[in-house]
Amino acid sequence: MLRKVYDFFSSVKLAIVLLLTLAVTSIIGTIIEQQQDPDKYLREYGETTYKILKFLGFTDVYHSWWYILLLTLLGINLIVCSIKRLPKIWKIAKQPRKTLPEGAEKSLKVSHSITLEGTGEEIKKTVTETLKKLKYSTEVSLEEENQTHLFADKNVFARFGVYIVHLGVLIVLIGGLVTAIFGYRGYMNLSEGTSSNLVSFFSGPKIIELPFYVKCNKFTIDFYPSGMPKAYISDLSIIENGKEVYRKKIRVNDPLKYKGIYFYQASYGQGEVTFHIKRGNKRETVSVAFGQPLKFGEGTYLRIVSLDGRTMTMGIEFIQDGKIEEGVIKPFAFYKVPKTDVTFAVVDFKPVFYTGLQVSKDPGTWIVWVGSTILIVGLIVAFFIPHRRVWARIEKKGERRVRLVIGGLTNKGTEGLARELEEVLRAVKSSYCPNTRREEQS
Structure with a gap:
């Protein structure tokens, strides 16, 4: 049973299916605007289609349980695939054959054989020094009376390029999961002079309380002659422990960032209401913009969402214990908040x-950037850095006659390996046999 599970998660086919599924669902998440107000979906798609989209999680793809599950499965697949194939790659990289037996050169991608005038020690020294100049790590793998074997290795780490890619992808997936689980997108509506620490989700009753307050000092909006908005600028302050700790004017695409939370200039509207609130013996007056929630108790909020200009009645959303109830209130009439002593x-x-303001927290961003950097490095290693190996056999053929057999293997770029071996041959020929023809070449 465990073997079947292991084989399932180590399957390349599973990785392809998961990647294609994530690609398709990500396209859906791009086409359908995410985390928007339900009224917008109802206007664009109709009630039936909206219910289907919401049921499938297409209105909040990147936070849906099934998207998180797909990311998790892909991460497990990458880990298991890497573990399964690592021993073989490790053996190739770290446990190579270091000698070149008679006839073994025929199995090499590039090989040469040449007879030289000189001693085996001289040829060995020249070949070793030339390979070192070409950035090879060299060693004498076998030394006997009549022959010497040399082994040279270069860029052995390139064999692990695919694992660097896997690590990068895995870190990117972790960043995506961190954002999906701990990140959010919501909104705040602030009129001049008002402040709040409440962020509403674009859909649903969820409201987040920030550990600081955001205050709108001034809001400026310019219009074209046609009535279309030309530019809008918000002068915002961050209030923490009753003191202003940061201030910035934000524009479209120029957000305020504080403690990993971004505040983007996203929209504007009209309407500010002032509440008179009684909490036991305490009384206070608070002003909030339309759509911005007002907290009455733990898990209890109210927001004004519409105004009937004829009757001056106001449409409200009352949120308590994660549920939304719609209703209507009239000005100057006192209402008691259920389960509290607030009126x-x-x-x-x-x-x-x-x-x-669009409020966004993406705690996985830096993780994704780290993963992307590692991924790019891995791709460079995997596609552009070759792992090359060179074997040489130096055979004594007489008092001052030596036969050199040299060849190599590479996982990419055979032409480059051939040029390097030619450079080694030029070095030995120039010193020991300027007029000797090469015997074999393949």
């Missing part, structure tokens, strides 16, 4: 502009 009333409305 509230809307006492003022202003048709002022508010800034719409």
Whole structure:
């Protein structure tokens, strides 16, 4: 049973299926806007299609359970594939045959045989020095009375290029999982002078409380003569422990970043309401922009989402214990918040502009960048750096006559290996046999 599971996860076919599935679902996540307001999906796709998309998780692909599962399966597949094939690559890289027996040169991609005038010691020294100049690590693998064997290795790490690629992909997947599990995208609506630490998700009732407050000091918007927005700028401050710790004017594509959280200038709207709130004996007045939640208790929020200009009634979303209830309230009427001692009333409305901020936390970004860098390095190693090996057999044929048999193997770029062996031959020929013809070449 375990063997079958192991073979399943070590399958290349599984990797291809997972990659294709992730590619298709990522395309879907690109075509369908993610984490948008349900009303937008209803307008664009209709109720039936929206329900299908939401059920399948296509409105929030990258945080869906099945997308996280696909990433996890691909990660397991990469690990198991690497473990399964590593012993063979390790043996090739670290346990090579280091001698060149008689006739073995015929199995090499490039080989030469030449007779030289000189001693075996002289030829050995010249061949070794030339290979070292070509960045080979050389050694005498066998030395006997009538023959000497040399072994040279270069870029042995290139054999592990594919594993560097696998490591890079695995780290990228981990970064994606970290973002999918711990990251989020949401929004804040802030009118001038208001601040909040509440981030609403684009769909669903989830609201996140930031460990600091964001304040809109000023919001400026310019329009073209046609009425289309030309530019909008938000002057924002980060308030922590009651003090301003950071301030920046943001524009489209120029966000504010604080503690790994990005605040993008995304939209604008009109409408600010002022609440009069009673909490036991305490009273306070708070102003918030339309769409921005107001906290009444643990897990209890309310936000104004619409205004009927004729009756001045306001549409609300009441969020408690992870559930949304829609309703209507009237100004100057007090309402009690269920399960709390809080009562509230809307006492003022202003048709002022508010800034719409997209709030994004992507804790896996730096992990993805590290993984991408390792992936690129791995691809360079795997595709552009060859692992080359050279064997040489120096045979004594007389008092000052030596036969040199030299050849090599490479996992890529045979032409480069051939040029290097030619350089070795030129070095020995120039010193020991300027007029001797090569006997064999293959």
